[in-house]
Amino acid sequence: MKRIIAAIEQGLSEENNDARRFFHGRGQCYEGLGFINVDWFAPVLLITLYQEPDAVDWHAFTDNLTVFQSDMDAVLVQRRYIRGAPLETLWGDIPQQAQALEQGLRYSLSFGGKQNVGFFLDMLPGREWLKQRATGKKVLNLFSYTCAFSVVAIAENAHSVVNLDMSSAALNVGRSNHRLNQHDDRLKRDIQFLSHDLFRSWKKVISKGPYDIVIIDPPSRQKGSFIATSDYIKVVRRLLSLMPKGGDILACLNAPELDEQFLLDLFTEACPEASFVERLEARKDFPEADSRRNLKMLHYQL
Structure with missing residues (x-):
């Protein structure tokens, strides 16, 4: 110790x-x-x-x-x-x-109420990735949780952000996060919060596009919401309808039992039009003995 x-x-x-x-x-x-x-x-x-x-x-x-x-x-x-x-x-x-x-x-942050405090430290490389390319872009933030990606996008003057999550409570924290960063004026016109089940709301999500950037950051296994092994492919199959003119995708997965190859194979099967660019490097303060087990953040381009 x-x-x-x-x-x-x-x-x-x-x-x-x-x-x-x-x-x-x-x-x-x-x-x-x-x-x-x-x-x-x-x-x-x-x-x-x-x-x-x-x-x-x-x-x-x-x-x-x-x-x-x-x-x-x-x-x-x-x-x-x-x-x-x-x-x-x-x-x-x-x-x-x-x-x-x-x-x-x-x-x-919320201490004591739930297992997670409302902010994931290990996703910093993903937020930095978005920071580098958000300006002027339309962003779709799927499984947005408390909307940290949205905060970064708006801080970098993204054109607009659509946040989708089944939890209205998490989206309310997302609104609070934007207010913490003086984004009140953008809340009224450029940031949307959809408290929906994605798999029942494709028409609504597609209607708000097309998007320049799509972020996929689902729970790896959440009963009644998302099971990575069966549901991730359903999202990837829809990418061409979400961004028909092309764009950047950040595909994330925090499931120790599923390695990077799971996502690579999934994209090859479900969206061969997407080209793999790179896997984002993990934070230095999150060292892993086996890199296959840690957070996967893969950049693709259509």
Whole structure:
């Protein structure tokens, strides 16, 4: 556990308030530490546990953490191995209006209510990819969740964004994220939020196109919503109707059991008109012993 303390100390020394991962144990790069991740949402430290730690090691670790008490308002511990992923505090209070800062943009966070806090750190390379090409473009953000891609697109002066997600609650957070970044005037005319099941709403989605950029970032397995092995191909088959004049696609998949070849084969079968450009490189603070298991972000062009 001393390795984790050293990682936290190194992260704090960088004087960077952008949200980031201080320690990525789940990447299985550190023997005996695959059960723990540590994320920094200044001034809050979030420790996520995926199994019960050794009691002696955990006690020593939390004692050593106190040296950083002046640098943090709160240290939160989420126990994912317990049903409901309960959250506790080592010190401080669970913040009610927390935010993640990333490259000058802000995103709402929700601690304690659900397993996820509402913002995925590992998707930064995808947001940077969009930042480079969003200006003046019509963007379709499928499975948009809390609309982080939309925030980036509008910040880069995209022509418009259509966000689609089955969760109206997530889309409401998306609206809040735009307001956090002073996008109120664009909300009224250039940003749309569709709380729909995509597979029952193709006509509506197509009618709002054609799009220059399509982002596909679904859950890998969510009962009643999306199962990657059977449903991803249904989206890829529709790409030509969504962007008949061509454009850029970011196809994402966070499923350790499915490697990059799954997506490559799927595009070859369902949309051979799309050319593979590259797989985006993962964040440096998310090291993986096996790159086949981590987040896949593939850039295609029609």
